[in-house]
Amino acid sequence: MKDFAGRIAVITGGGTGMGRELARQLAAEGCNIALGDVSGGAMAETKRLCEAAGLQQGQRVTTHIADVADEPQVVRFRDEVAEQQESDHINLLFNNAGIGGGGSFLVNERDEWERTFNICWGGVYLCTRAFMPMLRRADAGHIVNTSSVNGFWAYIAPNIPQTAYAAAKFAVKGFTEALVTDLRINAPHIKCSVVMPGHIGTSIIANSRKLQSGNQSDEITAHEVGLARARISSMGVDATKLSDDDVRKMIAERARRFLEDAPTTAAEAATIILDGVRKERWRILVGRDAERIDSLVRATPEQAYETEFFEAFAKETGWVVGGR
Template sequence: MKDFGGKLAVVTGGGTGMGRELVRQLVAQGASVAMCDLFADSMAETVALCEADGVPQGVRITSHIADVGDEEQVKRFATEVARDHHSDHIHLLFNNAGIGGGGSFVLDDRAEWDRVFQICWFGVYYSCRAFMPMLERATEGHIVNTSSANGFWAALMPGVSQTAYSAAKFAVKGFTESLVTDLRNSAPHIRASIVMPGGIGTPIGFNSRRVLASAMTDVTRRKLRQHLKMINVEGADAMDDAALEEAQAMLARRFEELAPTSAGRAATIILDGVKAERWRILVGEDAERLDRRVRAEPERAYDPDFLAYAAE
């Protein structure tokens, strides 16, 4: 698919971050877009940005409230896309929605762990199931599933667990790789790509807290204090819940501001990868370096000093 003009694209998690930038760039290139998100205000901001950029004639943007971790809501989303775009087919499906959290299988609350896994893995699966008939009816189609560098390296940093998110992203990676052959055999006009971003400047920390709406627990306090000490923040042990929540917000802002790749640049890399018909799209030099190191020395991948080694 060398040109997005006149195509119909579906983007999950279109309200912020990479999803928002995918919507903006697809619209700018002449594609109509149906996006979903949990929050109407976020999608309204995305639409306003598209309108400020300039929406090409004939291009339509629709917003839909849907929790991708709920299969019935995803099915409803697919029905709404067909209705609102007066189409029985789509050309592009970007399964981008995701949140962080549920880091430790041992220590974290199961409800949070399951919620993260449900959105990050089953959100992709449910969406592919719901939109497959519409992709099959198109003359050409492309499924783009967002995994992560944590989908080939199940860690975040020394001393920090990352089990729910990493397990889900590994599942997305394996599923998409298996789709490459399955589609070639059974629906050769549809392609599949796996996206593996490194550090991207998105508000995933803020969004995750907004979705989970979880209260501060002893485990959360311990993890936050541990992380704050690791980055040399003084007085972490003495912080009350209000101070810890502000510190958590600070960490989310810091991640967004200091990430090596912007959300806009990430979206450009993804869309260029789709046009180049690449099934494996690494986003960011940090992801590329980490991928090379993990492939070269897989047995060393979870040694405490591996992240420093991979950054060399």
């Protein structure tokens, strides 16, 4: 698809970050958009931004509350898309929703670990299953699955475990690569791409905190402080020496730095992704840091988890500790 005008795109995680920017850029090209997210307020803002930029006559931007880890909600999401877009098909599926958490398999709670895995991997699987019939009915289709540099390098810093997120993103990458052949044989009009961003300036840290805790306000609760203490302890740090206010400040600063200090903005990432879709690239690295990690891991895979490897990479690229 060189031209997105008149097409229908489904975007999960469409309320903020890369999902929002994908929606804005696609809408500007005349594409119909169906947003999926757990936050109705965030999607309403994305829709407002799309409409404020100007829509063509008949162009639709619809919003759908859905937890992509829950199959009944995903099925309802699909049925709402068909009804509100008044179509039996879609052309583009962006499996973009994701959260962090469950860094340590040993220290973090099982619920947090599985919540992360089930959204980051399960959401991709369930949405692809649900929307595949609509993709097959289109004249052309493209599935875009968001993995990460953590889909080929399960590491963000020497003292930060990353098991749930990395395991999920490895699964997304492997699934997409396997789909290349499956689609070529059984649905050749549908292409697929795996997106592997480096550090992109998004609100994933703040959003993950809210989803993991069930608290949608900006106030950091005592429960969230407890979750953060477990994460800090998983890094080998004695969290008992920190006051609750110290922990709250660390939580807020981590979210701020991830959003504001990133080398690549969400808008820049969306542009790179859509360019890759136009070129039918199955493998889309996003950001100079992602390109550099990819080349280094390929060159010296046995060294990829050594401290010296990380320190050399971070010095070269200005990688923010905590990364993605």
